[in-house]
Amino acid sequence: MKIIIIGAGQVGGTLAENLVGERNEITVIDSDAEKLRSLQDRLDLQVINGMGSHPDVLEKAGAEDADMLIAVTNSDESNMMACQVAHSLFNTPTKIARVRSEQYIIHQDKLFKHQDIPVDHLIAPEQLVTKAIKRLIDYPGALQVVEFAEGKASLVAVKAYYGGLLVGHALSALKEHMPNVETRVAAIYRRGKPIRPLGTTVIEADDEVFFIAATKHIRAVMSELQKLESSYKRIMIAGGGLIGEGLARRLEHNHNVKLLEFSPERAKYLAARLDKTIVFCGDASDHELLSEENVQEVDAFIAVTNDDEANIMSAMLAKRMGAQKAMVLIQRSAYVDLVQGGEIDIAFSPQQATISALLTHIRRGDIVNVYSLRRGAAEAIEAIAHGDESTSKVVGREIREIKLPPGTTIGAVVREDEVIIAHSDTRIEANDHVILFLVDKKFIGDVEKLFQPSAFFFG
DSSP states (O other): OEEEEEOOSHHHHHHHHHHHTTTOEEEEEESOHHHHHHHHHHSSOEEEESOTTSHHHHHHTTGGGOSEEEEOSSOHHHHHHHHHHHHHHHOOSEEEEEOOOHHHHTTHHHHSSTTSSOOSEEEOHHHHHHHHHHHHHHSTTEEEEEEETTTTEEEEEEEOOTTOTTTTSBTTHHHHHOTTOOEEEEEEEETTEEEOOOTTOBOOTTOEEEEEEEGGGHHHHHHHHSOOOOOOOEEEEEOOSHHHHHHHHHHTTTSEEEEEESOHHHHHHHHHHOSSOEEEESOTTOHHHHHHTTGGGOSEEEEOOSOHHHHHHHHHHHHHTTOSEEEEEOSSHHHHHHHBTTTBOEEEOHHHHHHHHHHHHHOOSSEEEEEEETTTTEEEEEEEOOSOTTTOSSTTOBGGGSOOOTTEEEEEEEETTEEEEOOTTOBOOTTOEEEEEESSGGGHHHHHHHTSOHHHHOO
16 A cells, blocks of 8 residues: 655654555655654655645655545644645545544534545544543553444453452463353563463463453453452542643543642633533642642642653653553653653553554555554554455355464454354355454465455456
8 A cells, every 4th residue: 555644743754654564555755854864764664754634745756646645744634625626636545634622623514525625534633642541531440441333342451460369370261250251361461571372371469461252242351361440539630731631621521629720810711611520720730739629638649740750750740649550642752651651650652642543544455443552563553354155265264264363362252242252163254344463463464364265456
C-alpha cells in the first residue's frame, strides 16, 4: 500500500515506524527538515520537506497514485486542508485526519462529508484517551482494557499479585476456580518477555497477564489474579484541558470529582460548564493545596496536563500523600517505561491511543479493530471471517486447523450476541468476529492474508 503521512511528530513518526516494515511504501511530509532526517536515518522511507497541504508538495510525494493520506500535524486546519487538496486534485481514495478541537468534533456528522470536507476517518486523540482512562476507572486494578464487537468482549491486562487465587497455580486451574465463567489467557509477559500460555503454565507474581472474556465477566477473572480492588468513588483530576474536562464530564454523575486547573480563566470556564465537578484553581504539585483538598482520601489521582514533568511530579506527590492510585498522561513515549510501576501505577500515552485508531483504518483483510499494546510491540485485532469454506482460509475450520503465524493466539469468537472463548476445536463460521493477539506484530501481514477470502484476494 502506498501511504502518505503528513506530520513527522511523535504520532506521525510512530505510525511510520509501525507501517514501514509491513511491505508498505511510506512517504512522510513535514516542514521540519531535522525531524525528517531523523526518521530517514532510522527507517526505510521517503521524506518530503514542505507544507503537506500544498498541491506541489503532495504531487512530489506521489499523491496521484497514493492509496491513503494520513494527516497528523498539530494543526487541525492543515490536516483538513490536506485532505481537501488530496481529494479535489488527486482523488486519493482514503483520507484520515487528526482533529483535536471540540468545536469541529461536535459538528463532525455535518462537516466531514465528501461534498463538504472530504475526511473519510476522523481521529480525535483527546476523546480516545478519555475513553481509555474511563475504562481503567471502571475496572480498578487493570493496566489496560480494550473492547471488541461493540463492547461484548474485552481484552484486559493485569499484573498478577501475591494473594491472587491463581498465582502459583497452572492456567488449567482457572476452569476449576470459575466453572461458570469462560476466559482465555492470550499472553503472559514475565520480566518484560512474552511466554506462551499453556494449560501447564504456572502464573507467577508480577506476571503481566492478558486475558479475553465476555465484558460482563472481567471483574470475576481479575479477582483470580489479584485481590480485587474496590470501585473508585473519589477522583481528583489535575489539568482542565480537553482530556480533563471530558473525563470529569464522564465521571461526575457516578463519582465525586475534583478538578485542579492552573489557569484562572479556564477554571472559571470549567466551573460553569461542569455540573457536579468541584473545580479549584491552583498548581497540582502544591503540597498545601493537595492537603487542603484531602488528596489522602482520593481513590484515583489522574494528571492530564500538557506538561509531562508536571504530571509526573504531581502524581508522585499525590501518591506519597496517600492517594490510592496515581495515573499520568505522558506525551514522550520514552518516559512511560521509566515511571510506570513505581509510585505511578499507570502511565498512558495519547500517541498509542491514536496509533491504535489509525491502524484500525489501515489494516487489510476485513480487520475492524486494532489496538497497539505494550508500547507498540504487540497488537490485538478483531477480524471478521468472510467467505465460505471454498474461498476462506478460516471459515468452516476448527482453530487447530488454521495455520496461525508464530506467537499469534485466537482468544475469542463473537457470533452475533454470543461470546465464545476459543478452544482448539472451536469452528469458525462466516461473519464471526475473531479476536486475535499478536505477540510480534511483524506477522500482521500474514494475519491480514488469512482473513482475505481468495475470491477477493486473487481477483
